[in-house]
Amino acid sequence: MLDEVNALYKELETCTDNDVRLRIMFDIATNLLNFDQKRALSVAEEIKAYADEIDNNIGRVYYHSTRGRVFFKKSMYQDCEREFKEALRISLLTDQILEQAMCHDSLGVLRTYQNRHQDALVACQEALALYKQMDTRPAFRYQVVCYNNIGVTYLKMYMPDKAEEAFKMGIKLVDEFEVGTMRFTILNNLAKIKLGNGLLEEGFALAKQANQGYKSANHKNGMANTTVTIARYYLSNGKYAIALDHYLKVLKLLKTIDNKTAEMATYRGLGDVYVKMEAFNEAYKHLEKAEKLALAAGDEQELCEVYLAQVRAYVANHQKEMAMEKYMLGKALSQKQKLVNLLALFEENIAKLYD
Numbered sequence: 001m002l003d004e005v006n007a008l009y010k011e012l013e014t015c016t017d018n019d020v021r022l023r024i025m026f027d028i029a030t031n032l033l034n035f036d037q038k039r040a041l042s043v044a045e046e047i048k049a050y051a052d053e054i055d056n057n058i059g060r061v062y063y064h065s066t067r068g069r070v071f072f073k074k075s076m077y078q079d080c081e082r083e084f085k086e087a088l089r090i091s092l093l094t095d096q097i098l099e100q101a102m103c104h105d106s107l108g109v110l111r112t113y114q115n116r117h118q119d120a121l122v123a124c125q126e127a128l129a130l131y132k133q134m135d136t137r138p139a140f141r142y143q144v145v146c147y148n149n150i151g152v153t154y155l156k157m158y159m160p161d162k163a164e165e166a167f168k169m170g171i172k173l174v175d176e177f178e179v180g181t182m183r184f185t186i187l188n189n190l191a192k193i194k195l196g197n198g199l200l201e202e203g204f205a206l207a208k209q210a211n212q213g214y215k216s217a218n219h220k221n222g223m224a225n226t227t228v229t230i231a232r233y234y235l236s237n238g239k240y241a242i243a244l245d246h247y248l249k250v251l252k253l254l255k256t257i258d259n260k261t262a263e264m265a266t267y268r269g270l271g272d273v274y275v276k277m278e279a280f281n282e283a284y285k286h287l288e289k290a291e292k293l294a295l296a297a298g299d300e301q302e303l304c305e306v307y308l309a310q311v312r313a314y315v316a317n318h319q320k321e322m323a324m325e326k327y328m329l330g331k332a333l334s335q336k337q338k339l340v341n342l343l344a345l346f347e348e349n350i351a352k353l354y355d
Helices: 002-015 018-032 037-053 056-071 077-091 097-113 117-131 137-156 162-177 181-198 200-216 219-238 240-253 260-276 279-297 300-316 322-337 342-353
Strands: none
Touching: 002 018, 018 037, 018 056, 037 056, 056 077, 056 097, 077 097, 097 117, 097 137, 117 137, 137 162, 137 181, 162 181, 162 219, 181 200, 181 219, 200 219, 200 342, 219 240, 219 260, 260 279, 260 300, 279 300, 300 342, 322 342
16 A cells, blocks of 8 residues: 555646646545544645645645545544545536546445445445446446445345445456455455355355455455454354464454454454353453444444343353343444334344243
8 A cells, every 4th residue: 555655646746737647646645544644634734735725625625635534544533524524515516427426436435334324325326326427437337336335335235145245346347447445345244144145154255255355455444444344254053263263363452443343243253252142241351342432423323233242141150130131232322223124023032031
């Protein structure tokens, strides 16, 4: 990733076209997102200064979009929404369809993590329709991103078949037009579906392929996300010590990056591992960390998942009162979010208290 940034800076040195210069600066900020968010924000300020100097609205779109992406990485969704909405507003003052589509796409991703799933799908479909109007390489690249975002939304709606369909549409485009690390993102998402369907070896193969791809690109966020998936494979396969080792590797990696999504999944995964190892106090401690992170991020769907993991832990340790407390919290939140499939899992797990 650093090599790409350096190459973009060299390109910037000789570029004299204002619009192209702004786009290069935006690409630099985008590449920095995964390993130096502070520097990405600094580049955003440079974009704003240059855009104001030449009175360029597309530059202002890039400024707000970059800030929104940084806030998204930090799970600061309210700040993220403000920036993405402003980027979309300014983009509509221009005739640049690609930038308008990117703004819709960004809002779609945000809506997914705000658990506003139908709104997310609408935004992503608006973006996809705009991308399909353009016969350009960037438009094809962003179609892939859009299909991935649609798939993630369906995953969060607990609709894996629709999610897999969207991911496969993305992979089909990847096969026609090489679009960098998005291939590995989609492969990792497909791996999660395979693991969820009990196809452990297929899921593991996809996750390993994605992990190796991210390692080759030195993409630390991708490495963290795929290592979480691999850890889940070992957990599902009953290899608890190996799963534990992989989750701890993620925690070590997270000391160098800010990836709240991977952090929450890691602490929740550690809780699950320790339950299987009957180290219940360790399980409670790590699940509490996951709960605090989800509360801080305002991610109610992740919080539901944490409550479910806590219910499983307390049921396994025959602590009826604590299990019921987390069950009631999870049930209320699942009903609020209309997560029917998740609600069924709460009922299934709490019923084990009375077996």
